[in-house]
Amino acid sequence: xxxxxxxxxxxxxxxxxxxxxxxxxxxxxxxxxxxxxxxxxxxxxxxxxxxxxxxxxxxxxxxxxxxxxxxxxxxxxxxxxxxxxxxxxxxxxxxxxxxxxxxxxxxxxxxxxxxxxxxxxxxxxxxxxxxxxxxxxxxxxxxxxxxxxxxxxxxxxxxxxxxxxxxxxxxxxxxxxxxxxxxxxxxxxxxxxxxxxxxxxxxxxxxxxxxxxxxxxxxxxxxxxxxxxxxxxxxxxxxxxxxxxxxxxxxxxxxxxxxxxxxxxxxxxxxxxxxxxxxxxxxxxxxxxxxxxxxxxxxxxxxxxxxxxxxxxxxxxxxxxxxxxxxxxxxxxxxxxxxxxxxxxxxxxxxxxxxxxxxxxxxxxxxxxxxxxxxxxxxxxxxxxxxxxxxxxxxxxxxxxxxxxxxxxxxxxxxxxxxxxxxxxxxxxxxxxxxxxxxxxxxxxxxxxxxxxxxxxxxxxxxxxxxxxxxxxxxxxxxxxxxxxxxxxxxxxxxxxxxxxxxxxxxxxxxxxxxxxxxxxxxxxxxxxxxxxxxxxxxxxxxxxxxxxxxxxxxxxxxxxxxxxxxxxxxxxxxxxxxxxxxxxxxxxxxxxxxxxxxxxxxxxxxxxxxxxxxxxxxxxxxxxxxxxxxxxxxxxxxxxxxxxxxxxxxxxxxxxxxxxxxxxxxxxxxxxxxxxxxxxxxxxxxxxxxxxxxxxxxxxxxxxxxxxxxxxxxxxxxxxxxxxxxxxxxxxxxxxxxxxxxxxxxxxxxxxxxxxxxxxxxxxxxxxxxxxxxxxxxxxxxxxxxxxxxxxxxxxxxxxxxxxxxxxxxxxxxxxxxxxxxxxxxxxxxxxxxxxxxxxxxxxxxxxxxxxxxxxxxxxxxxxxxxxxxxxxxxxxxxxxxxxxxxxxxxxxxxxxxxxxxxxxxxxxxxxxxxxxxxxxxxxxxxxxxxxxxxxxxxxxxxxxxxxxxxxxxxxxxxxxxxxxxxxxxxxxxxxxxxxxxxxxxxxxxxxxxxxx
Numbered sequence: 001x002x003x004x005x006x007x008x009x010x011x012x013x014x015x016x017x018x019x020x021x022x023x024x025x026x027x028x029x030x031x032x033x034x035x036x037x038x039x040x041x042x043x044x045x046x047x048x049x050x051x052x053x054x055x056x057x058x059x060x061x062x063x064x065x066x067x068x069x070x071x072x073x074x075x076x077x078x079x080x081x082x083x084x085x086x087x088x089x090x091x092x093x094x095x096x097x098x099x100x101x102x103x104x105x106x107x108x109x110x111x112x113x114x115x116x117x118x119x120x121x122x123x124x125x126x127x128x129x130x131x132x133x134x135x136x137x138x139x140x141x142x143x144x145x146x147x148x149x150x151x152x153x154x155x156x157x158x159x160x161x162x163x164x165x166x167x168x169x170x171x172x173x174x175x176x177x178x179x180x181x182x183x184x185x186x187x188x189x190x191x192x193x194x195x196x197x198x199x200x201x202x203x204x205x206x207x208x209x210x211x212x213x214x215x216x217x218x219x220x221x222x223x224x225x226x227x228x229x230x231x232x233x234x235x236x237x238x239x240x241x242x243x244x245x246x247x248x249x250x251x252x253x254x255x256x257x258x259x260x261x262x263x264x265x266x267x268x269x270x271x272x273x274x275x276x277x278x279x280x281x282x283x284x285x286x287x288x289x290x291x292x293x294x295x296x297x298x299x300x301x302x303x304x305x306x307x308x309x310x311x312x313x314x315x316x317x318x319x320x321x322x323x324x325x326x327x328x329x330x331x332x333x334x335x336x337x338x339x340x341x342x343x344x345x346x347x348x349x350x351x352x353x354x355x356x357x358x359x360x361x362x363x364x365x366x367x368x369x370x371x372x373x374x375x376x377x378x379x380x381x382x383x384x385x386x387x388x389x390x391x392x393x394x395x396x397x398x399x400x401x402x403x404x405x406x407x408x409x410x411x412x413x414x415x416x417x418x419x420x421x422x423x424x425x426x427x428x429x430x431x432x433x434x435x436x437x438x439x440x441x442x443x444x445x446x447x448x449x450x451x452x453x454x455x456x457x458x459x460x461x462x463x464x465x466x467x468x469x470x471x472x473x474x475x476x477x478x479x480x481x482x483x484x485x486x487x488x489x490x491x492x493x494x495x496x497x498x499x500x501x502x503x504x505x506x507x508x509x510x511x512x513x514x515x516x517x518x519x520x521x522x523x524x525x526x527x528x529x530x531x532x533x534x535x536x537x538x539x540x541x542x543x544x545x546x547x548x549x550x551x552x553x554x555x556x557x558x559x560x561x562x563x564x565x566x567x568x569x570x571x572x573x574x575x576x577x578x579x580x581x582x583x584x585x586x587x588x589x590x591x592x593x594x595x596x597x598x599x600x601x602x603x604x605x606x607x608x609x610x611x612x613x614x615x616x617x618x619x620x621x622x623x624x625x626x627x628x629x630x631x632x633x634x635x636x637x638x639x640x641x642x643x644x645x646x647x648x649x650x651x652x653x654x655x656x657x658x659x660x661x662x663x664x665x666x667x668x669x670x671x672x673x674x675x676x677x678x679x680x681x682x683x684x685x686x687x688x689x690x691x692x693x694x695x696x697x698x699x700x701x702x703x704x705x706x707x708x709x710x711x712x713x714x715x716x717x718x719x720x721x722x723x724x725x726x727x728x729x730x731x732x733x734x735x736x737x738x739x740x741x742x743x744x745x746x747x748x749x750x751x752x753x754x755x756x757x758x759x760x761x762x763x764x765x766x767x768x769x770x771x772x773x774x775x776x777x778x779x780x781x782x783x784x785x786x787x788x789x790x791x792x793x794x795x796x797x798x799x800x801x802x803x804x805x806x807x808x809x810x811x812x813x814x815x816x817x818x819x820x821x822x823x824x825x826x827x828x829x830x831x832x833x834x835x836x837x838x839x840x841x842x843x844x845x846x847x848x849x850x851x852x853x854x855x856x857x858x859x860x861x862x863x864x865x866x867x868x869x870x871x872x873x874x875x876x877x878x879x880x881x882x883x884x885x886x887x888x889x890x891x892x893x894x895x896x897x898x899x900x901x902x903x904x905x906x907x908x909x910x911x912x913x914x915x916x917x918x919x920x921x922x923x924x925x926x927x928x929x930x931x932x933x934x935x936x937x938x939x940x941x942x943x944x945x946x947x948x949x950x951x952x953x954x955x956x957x958x959x960x961x962x963x964x965x966x967x968x969x970x971x972x973x974x975x976x977x978x979x980x981x982x983x984x985x986x987x988x989x990x991x992x993x994x995x996x997x998x
Contacts, residue, residue, distance in 0.1 A: 025173040032177045038096045038123035045249040050074040065121035075103040084248030131175045138173035141165045144333040164201045170194040192237045196230030199265030206269035263308040270296040299332040438593035442600040448487040463490035463567030483507045503532035509547035509560045518545040548591030561591045627720035635660045647722045649693045698724045761796040820857040823848045829866040847888045853972035861946045868939040869902040876906030905963040918944045
């Protein structure tokens with residue numbers, strides 16, 4: 001009564017908990033469906049300066065917006081985010097599909113202080129696909145637990161298994177939705193308790209699964225210790241919610257501890273099952289432990305390696321891979337339920353019922369048999385008067401009764417077998433079907449494993465082995481066939497680990513006197529075999545060897561492809577003749593299937609080698625930094641590598657299988673036709689190749705015939721080496737060398753000319769003073785001589801100015817550099833030129849970016865550069881009644897450099913003039929108009945030298961009649977830390993209203 005009451009109370013309690021768990025799971029699912037929070041997909045934890053993004057999974061909004069792992073989120077929509085809870089509230093306030101502004105601190109990859117940048121990100125609804133996957137797993141756990149409980153309530157450990165499945169259902173089905181109401185808090189608490197209980201229940205199940213010994217019963221209290229870590233974790237969870245600050249960093253660490261605790265207990269359970277399986281000697285328990293150990297290993301290894309370990313180390317793993325690892329959890333209840341239900345401990349009742357049934361059936365058959373014989377004899381005896389006929393009639397009745405009864409006996413026996421041994425009949429039927437379906441299997445390893453697994457189940461043998469025939473070439477050059485162990489079940493560990501030590505010479509079924517199979521009644525005492533082969537047979541301990549034959553590839557007849565080896569049944573019996581017929585039929589299918597699998601394996605290997613070679617060749621063509629494409633004999637493009645896509649600005653899909661004249665310009669086609677009939681390789685040096693974008697590239701183009709293995713031309717291969725950058729560098733180098741040479745010449749000329757100019761100037765001024773005193777009273781003399789002397793002095797000053805310009809151009813001395821504010825230099829230059837620009841009726845406007853980084857330069861020389869450019873613009877605007885000069889400063893490249901643009905809407909320059917503007921003494925102002933200066937031709941040369949001295953670059957673009965733009969770029973001394981760079985138009989905001997009219 002006590003046990004019955006306890007059982008009823010336990011059943012009632014489990015029913016209540018199950019119904020409550022199912023109801024909460026449904027409510028939790030409904031609540032989750034009504035509330036979908038926005039997210040950026042990047043996990044974060046609290047750090048001192050904000051929230052550190054420690055992982056950016058691919059394909060998430062954070063990844064698309066450009067966030068990186070290691071960025072520190074300081075604010076969302078200009079609201080600081082010191083805690084994860086604040087960030088979640090701000091994201092919820094923004095809403096799904098809204099744009100949020102993230103302010104993050106990012107460390108430059110090249111080093112240096114972190115930079116504050118703003119990133120716009122479009123929030124998406126949180127992806128809860130993994131929640132649905134976990135709920136599916138939870139349903140599988142609960143369904144299997146209920147199935148085992150109702151199917152085998154009294155089976156050992158069935159209740160324990162159901163409790164484990166119920167707790168697993170709560171762990172995987174209950175998900176926190178962030179609503180944090182009463183339901184959400186209940187679900188969260190139940191989930192924490194389940195996370196603490198489930199691993200301990202599983203390890204407890206592993207330690208106490210099979211029949212408990214007396215020692216285990218005395219040490220049951222040790223099992224209680226398994227639940228202490230889980231209790232500690234549950235306590236930590238409670239303290240973190242009620243008393244500690246529930247930061248994301250704390251919750252993340254607790255999650256890591258939970259997963260480490262889960263994986264550790266799972267691994268320990270797998271080790272326990274595996275050790276118990278290896279050491280168990282009882283067949284039934286060993287069958288159970290076989291399924292339990294394999295199911296635990298197949299669950300634990302992928303879940304730990306793919307899901308737990310990356311989570312502990314914050315590694316990013318593709319979602320499909322993690323879902324696959326989570327799906328492996330389904331294997332655990334499946335294998336456990338099979339072990340409990342299929343290999344239950346109490347099978348005596350079934351054996352007893354089967355024995356009684358067979359006894360009764362046999363008795364009924366015997367009674368019916370003899371009853372019919374007696375009835376026939378009595379009829380013959382009474383109806384036939386002749387004594388002789390009576391005797392023959394009785395014999396005939398016995399014969400007829402025997403002939404009629406035999407089909408009836410087989411029919412009844414078949415029905416009995418189907419009723420009481422349906423599984424064995426079904427297994428053998430499935431084995432015949434399996435033999436017919438073997439040819440569909442092309443994987444040799446999978447084929448052998450399926451044979452090794454199916455034969456013990458159908459023939460109920462304890463040991464099975466598959467030996468494959470392999471050809472070896474002897475030192476004398478002869479080809480011999482040897483057999484090797486390819487798969488086995490039930491063999492000793494020593495044999496399975498060292499199959500190469502076996503001498504299997506007795507498996508020669510290609511001899512003329514070989515039979516359909518070999519039978520060893522006692523494998524340990526096969527005296528007719530040589531010593532080495534007898535040791536091999538004894539180690540294998542197999543009783544039957546059946547050849548698997550197939551047609552030879554060369555010649556006629558059959559050859560042995562493999563050999564099936566089998567031992568006795570689990571009851572120690574030999575196989576029947578019916579079993580051997582079935583096995584020999586299966587061996588024929590198996591031989592053909594193995595031969596097909598081997599052929600397919602060799603073909604697959606050749607295909608793999610071919611694909612690897614093809615991929616290797618394609619990778620070479622795709623990886624080289626030179627454009628390569630090929631055309632057939634009809635001049636249609638057949639290949640187009642990645643470098644051609646970049647260089648020629650044409651996608652591969654837009655070029656393949658199109659004629660050359662649809663892709664390339666006429667000038668290329670003309671040269672291609674010119675070298676078409678030339679033998680060997682032709683090269684077009686420094687060919688100017690226009691691209692579809694309007695840009696022209698300079699390239700060395702090599703055209704060579706494309707030959708096949710027979711050295712016949714099947715097309716042409718064209719190699720395009722883009723040398724545009726090299727040509728530009730050569731041009732710059734030539735310009736630099738020219739300037740260097742002219743600089744040396746200018747230094748010598750200036751040095752030699754300056755001295756006589758100074759003497760001429762001094763004497764001219766002395767002469768002017770003397771003549772002024774002597775001709776003070778002579779007005780006519782002064783009128784004649786004074787202008788001459790003034791012109792001499794003026795020209796000497798002009799010659800001195802030219803010489804000084806030459807010296808400035810060629811000077812190699814050091815210059816003092818310091819932190820220079822480009823905006824301040826621009827403002828000073830504009831103020832300096834205010835009067836001449838206003839007098840010329842020219843408007844100067846400035847657009848200066850705020851927070852511009854400083855540069856390392858010489859303020860005076862930079863001002864000299866700006867003065868030269870502005871005055872040149874003034875001269876270019878003299879022909880217009882009104883003109884504008886615009887000076888713009890920006891900070892491209894995220895503050896790593898400073899750009900100055902000087903633009904005018906003057907007369908512009910031709911391409912010929914632009915090529916020579918940096919040449920010393922080149923000027924277009926030899927005959928200046930009113931308001932223009934007469935140029936020396938040194939202004940732009942000096943400007944070029946100053947820019948180079950500051951490690952900068954200068955570029956010019958101009959159109960005749962439209963204006964000119966000079967672009968100067970200097971490296972920034974340091975990047976801005978907190979100020980956002982702004983500039984107008986495409987550059988951002990500027991100092992509006994900073995237009996200076998001068």
